[in-house]
Amino acid sequence: MTTASGTAQPARRPHRGLYRELYRGPVAPDLWRAGAHLATDGLAALAGLAVLLTLVLGICLLPVALTGLPVVLLAGRALHLLAAAERARHAATGGPELPAPPLPALSASAPLRSARALATDRGTRRQAGYFLALLPLSVLTNGGAVLAWALPLTLTALPAYWSRLPDGHAVLGPLTVDSTGTALLVALAAALTGFFLAPPAVRSLRALDTALARTLLAPPRDQQLTRRVEELTESRAQLVRAVEEERRRIERDLHDGAQQRLVALSMTLGRAVSRLRKSGDDDTRQIVEQARADARAAIAELRDLARGLHPPVLTDRGLEAALSAVAARSPVPVRLDVRAEPRPPAAVESVAYFVVSEALTNVAKHARARNAWVEIRRAGDRLTVTIGDDGRGGADPAGGSGLSGLAGRVAAVDGRLRVTSPAGGPTLIEVDVQCG
Incomplete structure (x- = not known):
C-alpha cells in the first residue's frame, strides 16, 4: 500500500487487532470493572434477600390487626431504593444506564391504599424477582470469576510448591507432577490458558448479569412507551398553553400599541384627504390616499399576525x-x-x-x-x-x-x-x- 506522497506503507493485517485485543485482555479497564461488579453480586443479593424476608414478614403479620402494614410499606420502599442502587452499580461498573420504573404512590396517611398500590405495581414485582434470581446467579458469577482467575494462578505457581506437598508430587488428573520440568510445563500451560480464557469468561459472566438487570430492573417496553407518550402529551400541552398566552400578549400589545397608532394615523390621513379634495390638489391627495391604504394594509397584517402567530406568507x-x-x-x-x-x-x-x-x-x-x-x-x-x-x-x-x-x-x-x-x-x- 502507498500513501499520497508515493511512499510505501506496510499493509495492515486484520488479525493484528485481534491479537492486540487478546494481549490487552488481562489489563483492560473494562475487565477489572466487570470483575469488581461480579465480586459485589453476593452483597447485593444478600441485601435484596434481607429486604424480601422483611417484606414477607410484614405480609405474614397483616392478619394480626394489620400490625405488619408499616413493615410492608417500609420494605417496599426499601426494595425500590435497593433497586435504584443496583441500577447505579451497573452504570458505575461500565454497564448500561437502566431507566427506573415509576414509583408507586406510597403515603403514610393512606396505608391501605399504599399497600394496594405496592401489591399491584409491576415494577415492584419485577424488582423482587430480580433479587430472587440474583441470589443463585451470584453464586455462579462469584464462583465462576474465582475459578477463572484462581485456578490458572494456582497452577502457574506450581513450580514453587509441588515438592512441598505431602506426597512429594502433585496429581492433576492423568498427569503426575514429580519434577521441576513437568511443573514448569504445567505452569506455562496454566498461564497461557488464564491469559486467553479468563478475560472472556469474566466478560461472559458479566453479560449474563447485565441481561438479568435489563430484563427485570428496567421497566418493560410497553411501560417505557407509555411514559414516553405521557411526556410528549405533557410537553405538547405546555406548548399549547404557552402559545395561547403568547397570542393573548401579542394581541394585547398590538391592540394597545402599534395597532392604535396605525388607526390614528389612518384617521389623520383621512382628514388630510378631505382637505386636499376641497383644495383641488389632486396629485398630493393621491399620494396621501396611497399612504392611507398602506396604513390599512398594515393594520390587517398585524391582526393576522396576532390571530395566527405566524405571518400569512409562511402558510402561503x-x-x-x-x-x-x-x-x-x-x-x-x-x-x-x-x-x-x-x-x-x-x-x-x-x-x-x-x-x-x-x-x-x-x-x-x-x-x-x-x-x-x-x-x-x-x-x-x-x-x-x-x-x-x-x-x-x-x-x-x-x-x-x-x-x-x-x-x-x-x-x-x-x-x-x-x-x-x-x-x-x-x-x-x-x-x-x-x-x-
Whole structure:
C-alpha cells in the first residue's frame, strides 16, 4: 500500500487487532470493572434477600390487626431504593444506564391504599424477582470469576510448591507432577490458558448479569412507551398553553400599541384627504390616499399576525419566503439556504420559523456578530435546522436568553435542540425534527 506522497506503507493485517485485543485482555479497564461488579453480586443479593424476608414478614403479620402494614410499606420502599442502587452499580461498573420504573404512590396517611398500590405495581414485582434470581446467579458469577482467575494462578505457581506437598508430587488428573520440568510445563500451560480464557469468561459472566438487570430492573417496553407518550402529551400541552398566552400578549400589545397608532394615523390621513379634495390638489391627495391604504394594509397584517402567530406568507409560500423576510429585517447580514421539499407539516414549519426568528433576534441582541447563517434541510422524514453566527459565543440555554423556550417549542414536536457556543464563538444551534 502507498500513501499520497508515493511512499510505501506496510499493509495492515486484520488479525493484528485481534491479537492486540487478546494481549490487552488481562489489563483492560473494562475487565477489572466487570470483575469488581461480579465480586459485589453476593452483597447485593444478600441485601435484596434481607429486604424480601422483611417484606414477607410484614405480609405474614397483616392478619394480626394489620400490625405488619408499616413493615410492608417500609420494605417496599426499601426494595425500590435497593433497586435504584443496583441500577447505579451497573452504570458505575461500565454497564448500561437502566431507566427506573415509576414509583408507586406510597403515603403514610393512606396505608391501605399504599399497600394496594405496592401489591399491584409491576415494577415492584419485577424488582423482587430480580433479587430472587440474583441470589443463585451470584453464586455462579462469584464462583465462576474465582475459578477463572484462581485456578490458572494456582497452577502457574506450581513450580514453587509441588515438592512441598505431602506426597512429594502433585496429581492433576492423568498427569503426575514429580519434577521441576513437568511443573514448569504445567505452569506455562496454566498461564497461557488464564491469559486467553479468563478475560472472556469474566466478560461472559458479566453479560449474563447485565441481561438479568435489563430484563427485570428496567421497566418493560410497553411501560417505557407509555411514559414516553405521557411526556410528549405533557410537553405538547405546555406548548399549547404557552402559545395561547403568547397570542393573548401579542394581541394585547398590538391592540394597545402599534395597532392604535396605525388607526390614528389612518384617521389623520383621512382628514388630510378631505382637505386636499376641497383644495383641488389632486396629485398630493393621491399620494396621501396611497399612504392611507398602506396604513390599512398594515393594520390587517398585524391582526393576522396576532390571530395566527405566524405571518400569512409562511402558510402561503413556505419557509424560504417567510425566512427571507426575517433575514432581510435582521441588522446582522444573514446567509439563508433552505432546501425543504416536500414542504413539512404546518406545525413543523411553524417551529422552524420561530426557532430561526428567535435565534436571529438573539444574534442581533447578544452575539456582537458580523455574519450569521441559516441552513435548513429535509432528508426523508427529518428536518434539520442549523443557525450559526461568528459572534462572541457563550450562549447558555439556562441563562434566560430565550434558548430554553426554543428547546421547549422543539420538544413539543418530538424534536431535539443542541447548542454549541464556546467562549469566543462560533455559536451553532442545531434542531432535528421529525416531519412524519
